[in-house]
Amino acid sequence: MITEASSSLDTDARALEQFTSEGVRDLASLPSKADRTTAQIALADGVHHESRRLRARFMAQHADEVYDALTDGRTRRPRISELVLSAAERFPGLVPTADELAAESSLAQQRKEGREIDQGIFFQHVLRHPGAGRHLVDSMLLPTGRALALLPDFRASGSLELGTVRIERRDGIAHVTITNIHCLNAEDNELTADLETAVDLVLLDDGTHVGVLRGGVMTHPRYAGRRVFSAGINLKHLHGGKISFVDFLLGRELGFISKLVRGVLTEDGLGQRIEKPWVAGVDTFAIGGGMQLLLVLDHVVAASDSYLSLPAAQEGIVPGLANLRLTRAVGSRIARQIVLGGRKVWASEQDARLLVDDVADPREMDQAVDRAADVLASPAVAPNRRMLNHADEPVDQFREYMAEFALTQALRLYSADVLGKVARFSA
Known part of the structure; x- marks a missing residue:
């Protein structure tokens, strides 16, 4: 068993594997989650609780060592999806395996075991450590392989269709248009991936x-x-269980x-970042994640009949980094009204001027x-917005928030109230 006075990484890793493998066998002996009796539910909950307690203790003592082992002494920069799958192979029992995640991928959210909570524990402790956490934050600023592959075409043509996003360059301005129109531009795994590709290409x-x-x-009748x-x-x-904790929520x-805040990291060995200013045009509404985006963009233009809202508290989840960023913009009292009370802010209201520019x-x-x-095309804008962002949200403040967000959001994703609320929606 892993104790407070831990031994070596390898010794504790073996203890973790042995203990969690027993839990795996216990869970495998049970019916699927939806078919369990009250006693079987209690047994499964106990297995998860004890296993997660040990995982948290292991990571509290070895997070830096674990991260170094997974990144070859921080000489590699894997994305979070690759990192957590490597952790499953290198440290059995620490996080779910690819097979375990695949087995749950077709299940509705309330039918899953909640294995993504184990990923939340992992990322909480990695991000808590300044060295490993900063390295991970920077690693995620590298351009995606998809963007690098598409860059020559975009440079030549100035336009690309990315599935749920269209990007067009006109007179030095790259217009990124969200085209997930079948669901009123709601966010999902695909849109998140497409938006990252588009942001990389712009930068x-x-x-x-x-x-x-x-x-x-939109084509929606309304x-x-x-x-x-x-x-x-x-x-x-x-x-429907199609929102990924790692690929979407983190x-x-x-x-x-x-x-959008910090730019894209180049691989020139100097740690340089390419940053550019961003404008948002808000038509009709910016709900949830849409409103979250406005808090990091440099200039927001809103139609006079549009509104902004963050209904995450009503949905039961945490609205990304809005809890960190919104108070800076509107003050503590209005932030609580928006996040906790679900207040809509109409562009025509006086308070909206704290959130939109025009x-x-x-x-x-x-x-x-x-x-x-x-206006933002001036060469002096990019370096000045960099310093403004550095003052508003230092990287370590972002990292520390993300550490707590990682586990809090994973727990909310499988909480009883959230599962009950999303059950109203069919897949």
Whole structure:
């Protein structure tokens, strides 16, 4: 057993594997989660509780060593999805294996064992450690392989279709349009991956000076012909178990949103980052994750009939980094009204001026967005926004928040109230 006065990494790793393997056998002897009796549910909960307690103790004592073993002494920079799968192989019992995750991938959220909580424990402790955590944050700023492969085409043509995102460069301005129109631009795994690719391309493209993020035109009968910025997390996908803890809930924060703030990291050995200013054009509404994005962009133009909201507390989950960033923007009292009370903020309200820079007539949004992008195209903007972001959100503050967010969000993802709420939505 791993004690407070731990022995070596390898000794404790063997103890962890032995203890958790017994739990694996106990769980395998039970029916599927939906078919368990009250006594069997209690047995499974006990297995998970004791195994997670040991995992947390192991990581509290060995997080730096574990991270170094998985990154070859921090000479490699794996993304979080690769890192956690490598951890499953190198340290059996620490996090779920690829096979265990695959077995649950087709299950509705309430039918899963909650193995992603073990991933939350892992990332909480890695991110808590300044050395390992900073290395991981920086690693996630590297451009994706997909973006690097597409970059020559984008440089040549100035436009690309990325599935749920369209990107077009016009006069040095890259217009990134969210086109996940079947669900009012709700966020899911695919959109998160496409947005990171688009952000990478904007930042790496020498011909782009400013990025613009806006929602596409809808076909939904209620909003047909109108743009919508974002409907927040796709609750149908959450109910159906299709929202990944690592690739979505952690990946969007450490990936494309962090790149919007800090830029993309180059591999020139100097640790240089390419950063560019961003404009948001908000039509109709920016709900949940959509509103979260506005808190990191440099200039927000909102249609006068649009609104912003963060209903995550009503849904039961944590709204990304809004709990960190929103108070800076609007103050503690209004932040609590928005996050805890679900207050909508209409662009026409006075308080909205703390969240948006310009309020435009809906018929004049295109011109207002273009004007904002032109102002930010000045060469002096990028270095100054870098220093503003450094003052507003130092990397270690971000890292420390993400450490607590990792486990808190994983626990919320499998909490009884969240599972009950998302059950209202069919997959």
